[in-house]
Amino acid sequence: MLEIRNLTKVYDDGTVALKNVSFGVPDGEFLVVIGLSGSGKSTLLRCINRLIDPTEGEILWDGVDLAQLKGEELRMTRRKIGMIFQHFNLVKRSQVLTNVLSGRLGYTSTRRSLVGRFSKEDIDKAWVALKRLGIEDQALKRADELSGGQQQRVGVARALMQEPSMILADEPVASLDPVLAHSILQYLEMLNQEDKMTIICSLHYLDLVQRYSTRVIGLRDGEIVYEGSRADIQAMSDEEFKDIYGEEAERVGSGLEGALKVDEGGAA
Amino acid sequence: MNDKMNLNHKAENIRKPSWVPVPLAALFSLIIPGLGQIFARSIRRGILLFFSYATILGLLVWRFILAAPRDEGFADIVKKGWHLDPFLIIITILFILLHLWIVYDAYLLAKHRDRTPLSVFFVILVVFFALGWQIGQIDLVNMVTQADEALPALSRIAWPWIKAIEYDEDEIRAVANIEVPCPEDHDPPAANEVGNDPVIVTDLTCGILKEQDGTLGTILRLEGHNFIPGVDVNIMWADPINNEFRQRQGGEYVILIPDENGYFEFDIEMPYRLLPPSANEPTYIWELFALQIAAVGDAHLSQDFILVVEKMIETIFIGMMATFFGVIFALPVSFFAARNLMSASPVTLVIYYLVRGVLNIIRSIEPIIWAISAVIVVGLGPFAGILALVFHSIAALGKLYSEAIESIDPGPIEAIHATGANWVQTVIYAVIPQIIPPFVSFTIYRWDINVRMSTIIGLVGGGGIGFLLVQFIRILDYRSAGMCVWFIAITVAILDYVSAEIRARFV
Numbered sequence: 177m178l179e180i181r182n183l184t185k186v187y188d189d190g191t192v193a194l195k196n197v198s199f200g201v202p203d204g205e206f207l208v209v210i211g212l213s214g215s216g217k218s219t220l221l222r223c224i225n226r227l228i229d230p231t232e233g234e235i236l237w238d239g240v241d242l243a244q245l246k247g248e249e250l251r252m253t254r255r256k257i258g259m260i261f262q263h264f265n266l267v268k269r270s271q272v273l274t275n276v277l278s279g280r281l282g283y284t285s286t287r288r289s290l291v292g293r294f295s296k297e298d299i300d301k302a303w304v305a306l307k308r309l310g311i312e313d314q315a316l317k318r319a320d321e322l323s324g325g326q327q328q329r330v331g332v333a334r335a336l337m338q339e340p341s342m343i344l345a346d347e348p349v350a351s352l353d354p355v356l357a358h359s360i361l362q363y364l365e366m367l368n369q370e371d372k373m374t375i376i377c378s379l380h381y382l383d384l385v386q387r388y389s390t391r392v393i394g395l396r397d398g399e400i401v402y403e404g405s406r407a408d409i410q411a412m413s414d415e416e417f418k419d420i421y422g423e424e425a426e427r428v429g430s431g432l433e434g435a436l437k438v439d440e441g442g443a444a
Numbered sequence: 445m446n447d448k449m450n451l452n453h454k455a456e457n458i459r460k461p462s463w464v465p466v467p468l469a470a471l472f473s474l475i476i477p478g479l480g481q482i483f484a485r486s487i488r489r490g491i492l493l494f495f496s497y498a499t500i501l502g503l504l505v506w507r508f509i510l511a512a513p514r515d516e517g518f519a520d521i522v523k524k525g526w527h528l529d530p531f532l533i534i535i536t537i538l539f540i541l542l543h544l545w546i547v548y549d550a551y552l553l554a555k556h557r558d559r560t561p562l563s564v565f566f567v568i569l570v571v572f573f574a575l576g577w578q579i580g581q582i583d584l585v586n587m588v589t590q591a592d593e594a595l596p597a598l599s600r601i602a603w604p605w606i607k608a609i610e611y612d613e614d615e616i617r618a619v620a621n622i623e624v625p626c627p628e629d630h631d632p633p634a635a636n637e638v639g640n641d642p643v644i645v646t647d648l649t650c651g652i653l654k655e656q657d658g659t660l661g662t663i664l665r666l667e668g669h670n671f672i673p674g675v676d677v678n679i680m681w682a683d684p685i686n687n688e689f690r691q692r693q694g695g696e697y698v699i700l701i702p703d704e705n706g707y708f709e710f711d712i713e714m715p716y717r718l719l720p721p722s723a724n725e726p727t728y729i730w731e732l733f734a735l736q737i738a739a740v741g742d743a744h745l746s747q748d749f750i751l752v753v754e755k756m757i758e759t760i761f762i763g764m765m766a767t768f769f770g771v772i773f774a775l776p777v778s779f780f781a782a783r784n785l786m787s788a789s790p791v792t793l794v795i796y797y798l799v800r801g802v803l804n805i806i807r808s809i810e811p812i813i814w815a816i817s818a819v820i821v822v823g824l825g826p827f828a829g830i831l832a833l834v835f836h837s838i839a840a841l842g843k844l845y846s847e848a849i850e851s852i853d854p855g856p857i858e859a860i861h862a863t864g865a866n867w868v869q870t871v872i873y874a875v876i877p878q879i880i881p882p883f884v885s886f887t888i889y890r891w892d893i894n895v896r897m898s899t900i901i902g903l904v905g906g907g908g909i910g911f912l913l914v915q916f917i918r919i920l921d922y923r924s925a926g927m928c929v930w931f932i933a934i935t936v937a938i939l940d941y942v943s944a945e946i947r948a949r950f951v
Binding site: 263 | 861
């Protein structure tokens with residue numbers, strides 16, 4: 177159970193990114209955060225794993241306030257929170273396998289990582305993760321030789337390596353085309369349903385939100401302006417969505433899902 | 445497009461009218477070029493024209509004085525200048541044309557306030573071009589007609605390999621003793637006998653020297669046997685005090701070429717020699733000898749060739765060592781010169797600007813200047829060259845490295861951080877993989893540059909092949925210089941290729 181209480185973030189330049197945000201996320205939920213660019217989605221996600229330090233408020237995860245953690249404790253907690261990024265954030269010139277293995281760094285001693293030695297189990301684990309995402313044949317290529325969809329799958333594999341109980345996904349499909357967007361989100365759904373991981377994901381497109389989320393919160397100017405269950409979202413019309421979201425909202429286009437099932441895990 | 449043109453037209457139309465009547469503007473510009481334009485209310489244009497005109501006038505006066513430095517008076521100088529350098533006539537005409545054109549420009553400007561004539565600037569350009577031609581002493585005629593004079597030097601540089609091989613030389617020296625003058629109380633020396641060795645034989649073994657007053661010396665019939673066929677033989681004398689000198693006849697040194705049997709013959713007139721007053725013995729023995737320098741044994745690489753190769757190796761290592769030290773110093777420096785690392789606080793930002801400033805200053809001073817300074821400190825030789833290149837390399841690499849650090853993608857750092865990795869792990873897995881390839885690439889590129897530059901550094905005493913090259917040029921040994929040029933070209937080409945290959949693999 178993750179509980180955010182009165183979370184506020186003010187940047188050094190005075191920008192207020194989050195205003196008194198409070199919500200709860202039960203374990204095993206697929207929570208989607210919607211909102212315009214600059215509405216505070218990224219800041220919210222990064223506050224949870226403390227890539228950004230919140231100005232005020234509490235982030236209670238199973239009773240521990242993440243906002244108060246420091247040093248080693250923080251690192252230990254971060255290991256359990258995987259993160260997926262819009263621009264994949266892979267080390268482009270390193271091998272795919274190395275990128276995936278870097279997900280294990282939190283579990284590896286500094287001395288071992290200095291010489292670049294990961295344990296046999298870690299390497300086996302990396303191959304399993306790559307296989308699960310259907311990219312084991314790309315493992316020895318450089319990360320930047322892969323297509324966008326493949327790179328994001330490497331990103332997911334890296335997060336998987338942490339054996340996380342929660343995954344934060346910051347607009348994971350915003351740089352991908354609709355087919356690939358579904359494919360990546362299906363992996364997240366799989367992790368959510370099979371591995372019972374909590375997913376907190378920011379998204380742009382209504383049909384993706386309707387298809388994958390179990391709950392939705394809407395942010396505008398750093399404040400929560402909408403909160404709805406799966407049923408609420410299914411019933412939501414485009415007009416309502418735009419009302420919360422702003423004029424930029426659009427559908428990716430339905431009818432792609434059927435084709436995707438066949439293509440699952442295939443070439444990106 | 446149309447709108448824009450209309451707008452322009454409008455802007456021209458609202459230009460205020462001239463302050464003075466049209467003829468007056470022209471007259472002003474006739475007196476002081478540019479003044480008319482100023483009075484026609486085109487002030488900036490007038491100032492520009494005036495200074496252009498003044499500059500051209502100044503340059504022209506300088507060229508005339510340079511052409512006729514000993515003349516005085518305006519007319520004399522101009523006449524002499526025209527006479528010595530006819531091109532000055534053309535410039536003078538152009539100059540007068542420019543003056544008139546500025547007058548015409550003032551007239552146009554005062555009359556039509558809606559137009560902006562540009563022709564005067566074209567005339568200014570032409571005058572500057574003509575001046576440049578004269579100042580640059582461009583002489584196309586000479587360039588074409590005397591081009592063939594460069595051929596001997598060029599052909600030696602282009603194909604210098606004759607000097608790359610040489611043979612061991614053997615000096616064959618055959619002597620015949622001649623007594624001067626013929627003795628009265630004893631026999632003159634016996635003539636040599638012909639055997640299997642090279643030998644010269646004269647019909648007489650004594651005689652008198654040529655006198656100062658023109659009395660002819662004795663003519664000796666000289667025969668040579670068993671010399672190497674086809675190779676020059678010098679005929680020389682050694683006088684009683686062992687001064688050696690070459691036999692000269694008819695104004696030319698005597699050089700004989702033996703026939704296929706190694707035989708030659710020649711009539712030698714005994715030379716003129718002033719005997720010192722102390723020479724009061726009745727007779728002296730003079731040695732007549734034939735000198736043949738012959739190649740023996742197999743061809744082997746010449747001294748010069750070996751020297752060139754040695755110096756080439758030295759050059760490559762100068763470049764290598766300079767790069768090596770440059771990298772060692774540039775690495776730490778580059779972190780202080782990276783803005784993204786140093787913008788955290790005002791103090792670090794000051795350090796950043798300081799380091800950047802120093803690097804820029806060092807880099808803007810040519811390595812050849814550094815080499816001259818280094819030669820003063822550590823003396824001639826490769827170490828001076830290394831020092832000079834190290835300085836320049838630190839500055840250049842420091843800048844390139846710091847730019848590579850600045851262009852790091854923060855995304856992977858964030859991602860690795862998010863996995864729970866500590867600071868050291870983040871640097872190893874997110875920062876270093878990003879900077880290694882550009883660092884390697886820049887380093888190899890720098891090595892390439894340093895090897896090329898070390899040849900230039902050598903010219904001012906920084907060791908290596910440049911040092912050798914400039915010495916060969918000074919003694920007009922174009923063949924050896926040509927070998928240097930060839931080796932430099934080959935090395936640079938190979939290095940260019942290798943460094944491009946390595947860089948392609950790393951980036």
